[in-house]
Amino acid sequence: MPLPLRHCFSFTLLGLLLLGCQDKSAESTPATAAPDATSAGVAPPKVIYDRNKFINQPLVSHIYTADPSAHVFNGRLYIYPSRDIPTDKTPNETGDHFDMRDYHVLSLEKPGDPVVDHGVALTLEDVPWASRQLWAPDATEKDGKYYLYFPAKNKEGIFQIGVALSDSPTGPFNAEPEPIKGSFSIDPAVFKDDDGSYYLYFGGIRGGQLQRWTTGTYSDTDAYPASNQPALSPKIARLSDDMLQFAEVPRDVLLQDEGGTPLLGTDNNRRFFEAAWVHKYNGKYYFSYSTGDTHYIAYGVGDSPYGPFTYKGIVLTPVLGWTTHHSIVEYQGKWYLFYHDAQLSGGETHLRNIKVTELVHHDDGSIQPIVPYSN
Ligand code: FUB
Numbered sequence: 145m146p147l148p149l150r151h152c153f154s155f156t157l158l159g160l161l162l163l164g165c166q167d168k169s170a171e172s173t174p175a176t177a178a179p180d181a182t183s184a185g186v187a188p189p190k191v192i193y194d195r196n197k198f199i200n201q202p203l204v205s206h207i208y209t210a211d212p213s214a215h216v217f218n219g220r221l222y223i224y225p226s227r228d229i230p231t232d233k234t235p236n237e238t239g240d241h242f243d244m245r246d247y248h249v250l251s252l253e254k255p256g257d258p259v260v261d262h263g264v265a266l267t268l269e270d271v272p273w274a275s276r277q278l279w280a281p282d283a284t285e286k287d288g289k290y291y292l293y294f295p296a297k298n299k300e301g302i303f304q305i306g307v308a309l310s311d312s313p314t315g316p317f318n319a320e321p322e323p324i325k326g327s328f329s330i331d332p333a334v335f336k337d338d339d340g341s342y343y344l345y346f347g348g349i350r351g352g353q354l355q356r357w358t359t360g361t362y363s364d365t366d367a368y369p370a371s372n373q374p375a376l377s378p379k380i381a382r383l384s385d386d387m388l389q390f391a392e393v394p395r396d397v398l399l400q401d402e403g404g405t406p407l408l409g410t411d412n413n414r415r416f417f418e419a420a421w422v423h424k425y426n427g428k429y430y431f432s433y434s435t436g437d438t439h440y441i442a443y444g445v446g447d448s449p450y451g452p453f454t455y456k457g458i459v460l461t462p463v464l465g466w467t468t469h470h471s472i473v474e475y476q477g478k479w480y481l482f483y484h485d486a487q488l489s490g491g492e493t494h495l496r497n498i499k500v501t502e503l504v505h506h507d508d509g510s511i512q513p514i515v516p517y518s519n
Pocket residue numbers: 145210211226242279280330331348418419467468469
C-alpha cells in the first residue's frame with residue numbers, strides 16, 4: 145500500500161483524459177461537495193474534477209467510502225465498504241494515512257436507486273485485538289447469520305483478519321475477541337461455492353505486509369521475489385463450518401500465463417498486489433485483483449476455487465487515486481462492477497468514493513474492459 149506518488153496518472157491516454165479533467169475544472173461543472181472536509185478542519189480539495197469526465201458518479205457523498213464488497217442478500221444489494229476519513233497521518237509506504245476506524249453498511253434496491261446508509265456497523269473500539277486501520281472488509285451469510293470479515297493491525301502493528309457476527313446484513317456486528325487463528329495480511333474476500341463451501345481469499349503486498357510472511361512466520365523485513373522469481377501469491381483457506389476459523393492452512397493462489405508459467409514478481413502489469421475477489425460464471429472461477437502500482441483491476445480464470453488462475457486481461461483501467469479495489473456481483477440477471485476512485489476529494493488517495501457500473505461477459509467468457517472516463 146502505497147505512497148500517493150501521483151494524483152494524476154502518467155499513462156498516456158488516461159493521463160491526457162485526467163489532465164483534461166483538471167484543465168477544464170475552472171470553467172465547467174462544479175464537483176460534488178466533499179464530505180467531512182469542513183467539519184474535520186481539513187482543507188478543501190486542491191483539484192476539482194469535471195464530473196462529466198467520469199462514466200459514473202459516487203454512490204454516496206455524505207461520507208468517504210472505498211473498497212466496496214457487494215452482495216445480494218434477501219433480494220437486495222448490500223455494500224460493505226471501507227469508510228475513509230481525513231487524518232493528520234503523513235502518507236507513507238505502509239499506508240498509515242488509511243486510518244479508518246469504523247464500517248458503515250450501505251444498501252440499495254437496484255443500481256440507480258437511492259443508497260441507504262445503515263449507520264455504523266462495527267467500530268475499532270469494539271474489536272478487542274485491533275489497534276488501528278480497519279481496511280477493506282467483506283461479508284457473507286450462512287443459515288441466517290451474517291459474517292463480516294475485516295483486516296486490522298493488532299497491538300503489535302501486524303495485520304490480521306477478524307470476523308464479526310450479526311443477525312442482520314446491516315449489523316451491528318459483534319466482533320470475536322481474537323482474530324482468525326493463522327490469519328495475516330489484508331483484504332479478505334469470502335466466496336460461497338455452489339456446494340455450500342465457503343472460502344476466504346486474502347493478501348496484499350507492501351502496506352498489506354504479505355512480503356513479510358514468505359517464511360510462514362512474520363518478519364520485520366520485507367522479502368520481495370528476485371526478478372526471475374514468481375510473484376507473491378494471494379492466499380486462500382476454506383472456512384470452518386462455524387465460519388469463525390480457517391478449516392485448513394492457507395494455500396497460495398497461483399496466477400499463471402496462458403503457457404502455465406507463474407506470473408513473475410516483476411510483471412507489474414499483471415501480477416497480484418491486493419484486492420482479491422472471486423465470482424463464478426458459466427462454471428468457471430474468475431479471480432480478479434488489483435495490480436497495485438500499475439493500477440489495473442485484472443483477472444484470471446480457473447476450474448477450481450483454489451486455482452490456478454490463468455491471466456486473461458483487464459477488468460478496469462486505472463481510476464483517479466493510487467488504489468483500485470472492486471467487487472463483481474450478479475443481480476437481477478445483470479453483472480455489476482463496484483469500484484472506487486477519488487473524485488469527491490479531488491484526487492486525495494485516502495479519501496475515496498464508491499461507484500457501480502455494469503460489467504459484460506462476452507460469449508467466449510472474457511470480460512469487456514471498463515474505462516472509467518469518457519472522452
Ligand atoms: O482501503 C485500504 C486499502 O487500500 C485496501 O485494503 C486496499 O485494497 C486498498 O484499496
